[in-house]
Amino acid sequence: MVVSLAQIRQTAGEVFTEGCPTRVVLDHIMSKWGVLVLLALTDGTHRWGELRREVEGISEKMLASTLRTLEADGLVDRTSYPEVPPRVEYALTDLGRELMERMLPLVQWVAANAGRVIPVS
Amino acid sequence: MVVSLAQIRQTAGEVFTEGCPTRVVLDHIMSKWGVLVLLALTDGTHRWGELRREVEGISEKMLASTLRTLEADGLVDRTSYPEVPPRVEYALTDLGRELMERMLPLVQWVAANAGRVIPVS
DNA sequence: CAGTATCCGCGCGGATACTG
């Protein structure tokens, strides 16, 4: 038996209304840097400098702002240790891990099919 | 047995390298309007005007440009009928449907948890 | 109806310098 996409979509709720919370959160996590930062944190805790290096091309400003947004959304945890020099670690929250369980299959599929989607010129 | 997110992430490939095809496609489908247009097409074929109305807040320019990008990516099919007045229909391709099978669980989860993620102020 | 053409503002996001 085949379940149609339309049936599944029913349960997605009203994403098309402007300003609805779902749209706001989608904008955060589906943003260019949002995805990459979340992805980087998927294999565990990372320090600021590690994220800066791992997420290639991100600027300090964007890393800071992305992390603050994801933290406010409750998806990322920030832990700062009172040491000199300072050490700050970022990790997914439980909510963040739930999210990534759904996001990873999507990213995997894209990674596997990117060559098919955009023909190699 | 619990499979760690890190293990799953392995198979996602190198998403962190700048300019890699995966990043490009992710940027298309994870963009604000990309997601919403793909979502609108998930319950079947739609005409231009229907999409304009269903995806609330999208401008003509952005709808046109989003549709052209997704069409070039091979995710959306454009069929124009030689009638007066003209009729043009948009639908997901097989590739697009494969993608949405992975995207819908993510969107559903966000829709279900948006209230939790951003506390109602 | 299904777009294109043109104009234009603003804010995203980069670069650089600086700090607790």
Added chain:
DNA sequence: CAGTATCCGCGCGGATACTG
């Protein structure tokens, strides 16, 4: 080390008018 502050360009994306 982990950021913040400041400046600034450009292109995303909206608004409006027009067309096959």
